[in-house]
Amino acid sequence: MDAQKVALGAAAAVSVGALASAQNAWKAAALRESALNRSLGLKAEDIVIIGCGISGICMGIKLKEAGIPFVIIEKESDIGGTWFLNRYYGAACDVPAHLYSFSFMRKMDWSVPYAPQKEIHAYLTSVVEKYDLRKHIRFNTALDHAEWAEDEKRWHMALSDGSVLEPRFMINCIGALHYANIPNVPGVESFEGDAFHTAEWRDDYDFRGKRVALIGSAASAVQVAPELARQASKLTILQRTPNWISPRTMGVLPREKYSDFQKWLFTNVPGAELLHRGSIYMLLEAYFMLGVFDKSGPAQAVAQKIIRDSMHHELRGRPDLIEKVVPKFNVGCKRICRTDEFLPTLRRDNVELIAAGLGRVEPDGVVDANGDKHEADVIVYATGFKVGSLGLARITGANGFSVTGSDIAENAVEAYLGTSINKMPNSFMLLGPNTGLGHNSIIAMIESQANYTTRMISEAIDNGIERVEVKPASVSKYYDWVWKKFEKRVWTKDCGSWYLNKDGKVFSLWPESTLTYFRMLDRAPSLLHDYDVAYKSGAQPARL
Known part of the structure; x- marks a missing residue:
């Protein structure tokens, strides 16, 4: 039996x-x-992706998997976006490396816990080669302006090479942080020495024996300063506002580098790398869920004490530096800088930190906001980027509605799920308003947005829909929820952060956990629910 x-x-x-x-x-x-x-019935030019950084690469792969032809325009000579442009000394990601790869093509052999620029760019290049994307890309081609043609149900995109594309769908993958921001102060053009931004790095420049003025003290500054200090005869750092500086140590990460055994384990033992990746993700997500990024509460207080004690320890015996460098605002109000080298650099004899921003530039140096002059042979601007999810090009949609990237920031333009703006028909974006992160890996957000955008475009193509435009009611309902969630978050405090626009609105960050965002996009209803649609002649209304 x-x-x-x-x-x-x-x-x-x-x-x-x-x-x-x-x-x-x-x-x-x-x-x-x-x-x-x-x-x-589709040709590649019917769907145009703007930008070939991480989001453009991901978007191209998702469209390719869905059988949708496309072309990518890229203003630079190579792929990578941020990780092609930022090649300054010490350039690295401040998100742990094993979270900084696509879920569908994870990298098993990262060399160190926080990957340097060259390794990230090499990884992105390998992704492009594996998915054969290069044949879809038009390099050295930027968008000058775009305008929606209502009678044709197409975009007219004027490009920097003089050509025009007329796609049915335009997908903006420019991202928010890649146009260098040079301070608008008197005398910038009068400087007689060399001057350049960290995003416009001169690989062959020799800093040895020079007096260097480093403008800024945030994300890129804390990475570039240590090597500048080792080469320069004098390094003067102008700090407009201080930043919370946390060591890179994390319980689930190795101290310095991944061993050969760990790389072998991740490569050859099924699930080993995924477990490591998952533990990093959940630890970072736990910081948010426990309230570290709330305006007040025990988690915020504990985070302040831990990082403050660490900074005091690194600067022990230097009360002058402690007074200048340790912030008095909440942790997370500005992006936390993760570095083990910056604070020790400030203790060097040839380094001086000035607790004042840039006031003006003179032919032989810089004058800080307090009026004190500092002579310099070279100026390095570590002053961030012109923030905006649409870049510098002007895009004109339906009924004359027109925006640039700076409008997105300055006016807190609202985008449903961060992907769709009302009066911008047949247009989607990745890393749009209120989808940036202050606590976890942006790549997971990009994948979620690319999947959603592909689903919406696929529904339109499959059902003979020639025009889609997000409903005002969908945007309004969504943003009622978004602004409500921001009320308790630390980012709404005024601490000199680029997260806020001129009216004090947080236009850049997502106010909830990443898990919440993933669920919202994954469970988002069909195209017909959130978008007004128009069908091609003869097409039958869909039941999605």
Whole structure:
């Protein structure tokens, strides 16, 4: 009897397995057929992606998997966006490396816990090569301006090379942080020495023996300063506002680098790297969920004490530096800088930190906001970027509505789920308003947005829809929730952060956990629910 049960059970298991295999094969065939159908009647120029940084790469891959042809325009000579432009000394990601790769192409052999620029760019290049994206990219091609043509249901995109593209859908993957921001102060052009921004780095420049003025003390400054100090005869750092500076140590990360054994383990033992990646993600997410980024509460107080004690320890015996460098505002109000080298650099004899921003530039040096002059042979601007999710180009949508990237920031332009702006038909964006992060990896947000955008465009193509525009009511309801969530967050405090616009609104960050965002996009209803649509002549209204 037992043998009979075993035999019946085995037969049932085989049948279930065969059925599952058949279902999977059917689904795969259906997906291939759907992808083939989408490609029929479409040409690459019908869908244009602007930018080939991380978000543009991800968007291209998702469209390719869905069988949707596309072209990518990229203003630089290579892929990578931020990680192509920022090549200054010490350039590295402040998010742990094993979270800084796509879930569908994880990198198992990161060399160090926080990956340097070259390693990240090499990884992105390998992704582009694996998915054969380079043939879709037009390099050295920037968007000058774009305008929606209502009668044609297409965008007219004027490009820097004089050509014009007329896509059905335009997907903006420019990102918010890549146009260098040079301070608007008197005398910038009068300086007789060399001057450049960290995002416009001169690889062959020799700093040895020079007097260097470093303008800024935040994310890029804390990375570039240590090597500048080792080479320069004098390094003067102008700090407009202080920053919370946390060591890079984290319980789930190695102290300095990944060992050969760890790399072997991640590469050869199924699930090992995924477990490591997951532990990093959950630890960072736990900081948020426990309230570290709330305006007040025990978690905020504990975070302040831990980081303050660490900074005091690094600057022990230097009360002058402690007074200048340790912030008095809440942790997380500005982006936390993770570095082990910056604070020790400030103790060097050839380094002077000035607790004042840049007032003006003179032919032989800089004058700080207090009126004191500091002679310099070279100026390095570590002053961030012109913030905006649409770049510098002007984009004109329906009914004359027109925006640039700076408008997005200054006017807190609202985008449904951070992807869709009302009066911008057939247009989506990645890393749009209120989708940046202050606590975790942005790549996970990008993947979620790329999946959502692909789903919306696929629904339009599959159902003969020629025009989609997010409903004002969808945007309004969504932002009622967003602004409510921000009320308790630390980012709404005024601490000189670029997170806030001129009216004190947080236009850049997501106010909740990343898990909340993933669920919202994954469970977002069909196109017809949140968008007004128009069908091609002869197309039947869809039931999505």
